[in-house]
Each structure stands twice: as C-alpha cells, then as structure tokens.
Amino acid sequence: MDIVFLVLLLLIAVVGGNVLGKHFPRVPQPFFLIVLGLLFAFFPLYRGFQFSPDVFTFAIIAPLMYDESKNVSRYWVGRGIVNIFSLAIVLVLLTVLVVGTALHWLFPLFPLSLAFALCAVVTPTDASAVSAIAPESKEYRVPQTILQNESLFNDASGIVAFDVALTAYISGQFAFSTAMLDFGKEFLGGLLFGAILGLITAAIRQQLIRWGDNSPLVLVTIELITPFVLYYLADQIGVSGILAVVAAGLIQGGEREQLRLTSSRMQMLSANVWEIINGMLSSLVFVLLGISLPRVLTAIWHNQQIPWWELVLAGVLVYVLKFSLRLLWSRYFVWTHKPSKHRWSDSWLMALSGANGTITLALAFSLPMVVNGQPFALRGALIFTATVVILLSLLVPTFALPILLKAGPTQGESALKWSRHMRLTAIHQLEAETDHPSEAQIVLDALRQQFQWRQVPHRRQQRQLFKQADMAEEAQIAELLADQKISQREQDYYRRFLRYSRFTVDQRWWKNLVLRIWFSMHMGHAYHDVQTAQDTFMTSPIVMEQVYWQDKFAQLGKDIRVLENEGYQAAMAKLTMVQTAANRTANDVVKRYYHERHRRLAAEKPDPTIIYQLFLAAFHAEYELVQAELAAGRMTTDVANTLQEQIIFDEMSYIQNQSAFLA
Incomplete structure (x- = not known):
C-alpha cells in the first residue's frame, strides 16, 4: 500500500x-x-x-x-x-x-x-x-x-x-x-x-x-x-x-x-x-x-x-x-x-x-x-x-x-492569435444563418464557449449582468400584467420559473440531486403515481424543467412559451445595451444561459442532421481561412499545422459528444 x-x-x-x-x-x-x-x-x-x-x-x-x-x-x-x-x-x-x-x-x-x-x-x-x-x-x-x-x-x-x-x-x-x-x-x-x-x-x-x-x-x-x-x-x-x-x-x-x-x-x-x-x-x-x-x-x-x-x-x-x-x-x-x-x-x-x-x-x-x-x-x-x-x-x-x-512573438503566441481569428470567422459565417435559427444558435454557443474556457468571466460582473437581465425580464412581465395580457397567477408561476431555471442551469451535483428530488415529488403528487415519480427522478432536471413548467401553465390553459419569449427578448435587449469591452466575456456567458433556456422551452426540438451540417460548415470555414492565409504568405506552415490540428480535435470532440448538443 x-x-x-x-x-x-x-x-x-x-x-x-x-x-x-x-x-x-x-x-x-x-x-x-x-x-x-x-x-x-x-x-x-x-x-x-x-x-x-x-x-x-x-x-x-x-x-x-x-x-x-x-x-x-x-x-x-x-x-x-x-x-x-x-x-x-x-x-x-x-x-x-x-x-x-x-x-x-x-x-x-x-x-x-x-x-x-x-x-x-x-x-x-x-x-x-x-x-x-x-x-x-x-x-x-x-x-x-x-x-x-x-x-x-x-x-x-x-x-x-x-x-x-x-x-x-x-x-x-x-x-x-x-x-x-x-x-x-x-x-x-x-x-x-x-x-x-x-x-x-x-x-x-x-x-x-x-x-x-x-x-x-x-x-x-x-x-x-x-x-x-x-x-x-x-x-x-x-x-x-x-x-x-x-x-x-x-x-x-x-x-x-x-x-x-x-x-x-x-x-x-x-x-x-x-x-x-x-x-x-x-x-x-x-x-x-x-x-x-x-x-x-x-x-x-x-x-x-x-x-x-x-x-x-x-x-x-x-x-x-x-x-x-x-x-x-x-x-x-x-x-x-x-x-x-x-x-x-x-x-x-x-x-x-x-x-x-x-x-x-x-x-x-x-x-x-x-x-x-x-x-x-x-x-x-x-x-x-x-x-x-x-x-x-x-x-x-x-x-x-x-x-x-x-x-x-513565439509560434505559440502567433498560433493563439490565429486561433481566435479562425474561430471568429466561423462564428460570423453562422450568424448569417436564418433558415435554422435554433440549430445555428446551438453551434454558435459551442463556438463561443471555446473563448470562455480561456477567459474566465469576472464573477462580480456576471452577477450584476444576471441581476440587470432579471430586472428587465421582471419589468416586461409586470408590464404584461399591467396591460391585463396575463393574470396574477401566471406572473407568480413565471417568477417561480425564473428562480428554478437559474438553479437548474448551474448543474452542480448537489443542485442536480435537489432538483431531481423536487421534480419527482411534485410530478408524483400531481399524477398520484409512484412510477411517474421514479421516472422523473431518473430524468435530467434540464429536460424535466421544460415538462414541468409546460404542464403547470397548461393547467391554467396557457402556454409558457409565450411568456418566456417576451422575457427572453427583454433580457437579451438589456444585455446587448449594457455590453462593453470590459464585460464582454461575462456578457457572453450570461447570454449563453438565456439562449439555452429559450431553446429548451420556446424552440422546437433541434434537428441533429441540421446541427451536424452546421458544424461541418463551421469547420469548413476555419479550414478555408487557414488555406487562404497560408497561400497568401501571412501564416507559417508551423502555425497552419497547429490550427489544423485544433480543427481536427474539435471535429473529433463533436463526433464523440453529439448527444450533448441536443440536450
């Protein structure tokens, strides 16, 4: 021993x-x-x-x-x-x-x-x-x-x-x-x-x-x-x-x-x-x-x-x-x-x-x-x-x-600069995608996350941005209530949804466990069925969140997706308005949270074939950039090899984890 x-x-x-x-x-x-x-x-x-x-x-x-x-x-x-x-x-x-x-x-x-x-x-x-x-x-x-x-x-x-x-x-x-x-x-x-x-x-x-x-x-x-x-x-x-x-x-x-x-x-x-x-x-x-x-x-x-x-x-x-x-x-x-x-x-x-x-x-x-x-x-x-x-x-x-x-600059520094430029090129190309916005958003979030792993967002900035987005969303829902477009009960339910949604997306193990217990208890009580409670416990909280809140609003004869879309638009408008060069990294993290929430609740189930095609388009754009810059003499062969290796590893990572982009 x-x-x-x-x-x-x-x-x-x-x-x-x-x-x-x-x-x-x-x-x-x-x-x-x-x-x-x-x-x-x-x-x-x-x-x-x-x-x-x-x-x-x-x-x-x-x-x-x-x-x-x-x-x-x-x-x-x-x-x-x-x-x-x-x-x-x-x-x-x-x-x-x-x-x-x-x-x-x-x-x-x-x-x-x-x-x-x-x-x-x-x-x-x-x-x-x-x-x-x-x-x-x-x-x-x-x-x-x-x-x-x-x-x-x-x-x-x-x-x-x-x-x-x-x-x-x-x-x-x-x-x-x-x-x-x-x-x-x-x-x-x-x-x-x-x-x-x-x-x-x-x-x-x-x-x-x-x-x-x-x-x-x-x-x-x-x-x-x-x-x-x-x-x-x-x-x-x-x-x-x-x-x-x-x-x-x-x-x-x-x-x-x-x-x-x-x-x-x-x-x-x-x-x-x-x-x-x-x-x-x-x-x-x-x-x-x-x-x-x-x-x-x-x-x-x-x-x-x-x-x-x-x-x-x-x-x-x-x-x-x-x-x-x-x-x-x-x-x-x-x-x-x-x-x-x-x-x-x-x-x-x-x-x-x-x-x-x-x-x-x-x-x-x-x-x-x-x-x-x-x-x-x-x-x-x-x-x-x-x-x-x-x-x-x-x-x-x-x-x-x-x-x-x-x-x-060393080769490592040069490769890092070109790597950022290469990934921004792929992002700009996908931002022009209008035929499949939901699937494009999934791929864009994955590409932007590559920057976020290297640039740790400032926690205080992140909390402030979440607070500002929450206030904008709450104000939008309050305005709908004042205009009598929604009921008081809808507003109360939606506020509870906002609290639990943030809790769900964190995905820490103890929060995951708490949410599984909470959702299984409520679904078991609603359907008076132990098997339903057991199945709920074994289902990911991210998936159950959509099922649970759609069920809750359906009991009122309403559709949560209408309210969520209003809140999503208000939060995104606020985040875009307050974005600066200093808080860009934290702002991207918060925006990604709202993109994921909106996609899970408001968008149709993503088509895996479309996602696959869009990832291929992104990788192809990166390859084309490397080829063009190498041919123009602005990039060395060593840097091009490093970038090509990055693209290959990204492709392999996507192929091995395709299901992660459909959650």
Missing part, C-alpha cells in the same frame, strides 16, 4: 510541476519539479528513499530514448548525418577525454575512469529543456534543427561512453585501445541488434494490419512493450540496450511514415499515449532528484574528505570546459547547410543550447550503489556534481538565449 501511495504522490508532483511551469514560463520547468521533490523528501514515507539503478535505466531511460528516436525527422537526419557524426560522436568522445582528464588533474578525488564517466553523463543534450527558454526564430532555424537531431544521438553515444568508463572503474583496468574497442562493440552491436529486432517487430505489426487486427489495443500495446523487451535482450547478449532501442525507434518511425493515412486512429492514439508517457517519465526524473538531494547532501556533509564547495567547483569546471569545447566545435566543425550572416551567433546558440536534462539525470541515478561488494562511496559526489552541471546548463541559457535571439 505504501508503494501505491508513493507513486500517487510522485504523479501529483509531476502534475503540479507541469502546471507551475506553464504559468511561469520564464522559470525552467525542472526547477519546479525539483522543489516539489524536495518538499516530498521531508515526508516520513520518502526518508531513505532509493531507486534501483538497474530499474531506473530499464524503466525510464529505455522508453524515453525509444520515443525520442521514433519521432525524429528522417529527412533532417539524412541531410545532417555529417553534423550528427561530428557532434554526437566525435565531440562526445573529445569532451569525455579532454574534460575528464582536466577534472582528474585538478580534482584528484575523482579517479580517471570516474572522471570520464562523469563527463559522459553530462554530454547528452536535452533540446526540450531549452525549448521553453529559447524563443523560436526563423533566423536561427538551421542551428535549432541541428540541435534537435543531435540530442538523440549524443544521448546514445554518451550512454555507451558512460558504460565503458564505469566498467573500467569497476574492473580496475583502463586501456585506451581496449576502451575504444568496447565502445565500438557496444555502439555498433547495439545498433545492429536493435535494427534487426526492430525490422522483425515492424513486420509483425504490418502483417497484423493486413489481417485487419489493427486495433489500438493490439498495436499500441506491442509498441509499448518493444523498448523494454529490446533493452533486456540486448543487455543479455552484451551490447548497448539503449542503442538497440534507438535503432528500433528509428525503424518504427519509418514504419509510421509508410503507413501515412493507414490505421489513422491507431497512430493518433499511439502518439497521445507516448506523449503522456514521455512527459511523465521526463518530469519524474527531476522529482526523484529533489527527493534524493537531501540524502546526497547529507552524505557529502558527513564526508570530511570531500567538501561540498569542492564539488561545486568541479561542477563549474566541467560546465565551463564543456561549454568552451562545444562553442569552438560548433564554430569550426559544424556544417550549417547554407551560408550564415551570423556564424558566431549560431555557434553561441548551439553552445548555450547544450543543456543537460532528463537523460543526464537518469544516467547519474543509474550509478551503482555497490561496487565490488562495497558501498560506492563516490556515488553521492558524482550525482551532486552532475546536478550542479544540470542547473548551470539550465540557468545560463535562461538569461543568455532571449538576449541572443531577440525574437518577436
């Missing part, structure tokens, strides 16, 4: 860190996750918490690398193969050898093999860790693309270099020629083994698709277990499990490109599942760092032979040397596909964007706890030093990259 509770708390921290990172984009998200982990470290349940290094590598690094390789662009990998070899293999090995030797020379507490292992840990770059910091810029599109492709392959080469260095430390023997031979064996052997099993897995999946067994349950499950099976088998035969996973992921990505529009539902569900898994695992690593830090710091504090400040200096040295090597290498040994007017700026961008993130931290945690039967005394020191490098690699770009790029 404690394990289940522990996992639940970890997931809560992951959610909290991601929410905070979204609302405070200037602070790197990993910082929030680390702080939440630190808070959890004070819980009795987490004291002395340890995560098995083998399980950590198997359960976290393997699926992360598989998903990353599966989503990489094969086109850009092909075009940038020279840069990938240069940055992800040659620069990684050079960094390990040069920085590791300097670290051992200046800080003898680190044996040479462990110094190499530490440098291998901090060579993998995490492009996503900087994406929230660095604004996107067309001017720097080429170096940013190179960074994304590099981050996959230097992860793999860094992991292999780490394994070789760690093996040398444990065995007590290190020879350069032997190390290079082991590196080649693990690197090439892992790629070959992963490619073979990846092809076999892809063939199995394709055959299942041909047989019609392409349900997401079957194919997505196969894809989920693939990285774990591959890693385990590769580890058993002595080659790099991580590179086997990378090779299989590349083949899986190629299979997805071949499928194109085949098994579309499976591909979409697979992408969604992996997005969630990737986000959770990436965040979980930083939460676990926060939980483990107090234990690591305590061990360092009690170890008088390794002062904490010396480890901080070691971390700073590693970061500065690694950064300097990366800057010079990016300037003189990276091919940028086309001439650049700001070659040094490109190099600074690539050096600053060499941030360390999930894979670095995961590798640090994968250090063994026991070496040759004895506790690994330097494990805490290595994790702490790696943490210093990670924090520096996140903090420095936070301040430097925005100054370097000096970009305008």
